[in-house]
Amino acid sequence: xxxxxxxxxxxxxxxxxxxxxxxxxxxxxxxxxxxxxxxxxxxxxxxxxxxxxxxxxxxxxxxxxxxxxxxxxxxxxxxxxxxxxxxxxxxxxxxxxxxxxxxxxxxxxxxxxxx
Amino acid sequence: xxxxxxxxxxxxxxxxxxxxxxxxxxxxxxxxxxxxxxxxxxxxxxxxxxxxxxxxxxxxxxxxxxxxxxxxxxxxxxxxxxxxxxxxxxxxxxxxxxxxxxxxxxxxxxxx
Numbered sequence: 350x351x352x353x354x355x356x357x358x359x360x361x362x363x364x365x366x367x368x369x370x371x372x373x374x375x376x377x378x379x380x381x382x383x384x385x386x387x388x389x390x391x392x393x394x395x396x397x398x399x400x401x402x403x404x405x406x407x408x409x410x411x412x413x414x415x416x417x418x419x420x421x422x423x424x425x426x427x428x429x430x431x432x433x434x435x436x437x438x439x440x441x442x443x444x445x446x447x448x449x450x451x452x453x454x455x456x457x458x459x460x461x462x463x464x
Numbered sequence: 465x466x467x468x469x470x471x472x473x474x475x476x477x478x479x480x481x482x483x484x485x486x487x488x489x490x491x492x493x494x495x496x497x498x499x500x501x502x503x504x505x506x507x508x509x510x511x512x513x514x515x516x517x518x519x520x521x522x523x524x525x526x527x528x529x530x531x532x533x534x535x536x537x538x539x540x541x542x543x544x545x546x547x548x549x550x551x552x553x554x555x556x557x558x559x560x561x562x563x564x565x566x567x568x569x570x571x572x573x574x575x576x
Binding site: 383385390391392393394395398439451452453454455456457 | 470498500506507508510513554556564565566567568569570572
């Protein structure tokens with residue numbers, strides 16, 4: 350079965366500093382990978398996705414992520430964090446099964462930003 | 465464009481009472497529909513998914529059920545709520561396969 354691990358439960362960074370959120374997955378085939386962001390009390394918004402091709406993908410809000418098959422990782426990065434980036438971030442892997450298509454999520458990383 | 469509506473946004477219900485959360489999608493046809501529950505520190509747990517009308521798959525045994533009476537309507541129900549049913553419930557949809565999921569704004573359910 351597929352699984353997603355986000356090893357950091359909570360990260361605090363200063364505004365303007367760089368950011369890297371880690372994500373490791375376990376999946377037998379080529380994965381479809383996603384990063385979502387959730388503000389408190391809100392739904393999830395897609396930041397970026399990887400299906401195939403270039404392993405460095407660009408997303409919204411200045412985020413990027415790199416797929417590394419050898420490390421089974423899909424880490425999210427941003428060169429300079431803004432206070433508005435404070436939120437919870439979820440990595441997800443998708444698979445197809447039983448005629449449907451499902452996402453498995455990590456447990457999330459909460460990002461705090463110090464002014 | 466496609467939109468997803470989920471309501472109510474907040475709900476407080478006594479133990480043993482029934483539950484009905486509704487989710488509708490606009491602007492697309494034959495979507496795959498999903499109900500997730502989010503508990504603090506535990507990520508998102510897939511509860512149900514549906515690939516078509518009256519076609520529901522349950523991922524975990526629980527006190528909840530789901531129904532899809534129309535193509536773009538997905539309902540989460542319970543006959544008798546438990547304290548452990550408290551949480552943040554999210555509805556989502558995808559196109560048939562291999563695309564990202566789009567989420568509703570969620571329902572905060574508190575069972576008292």
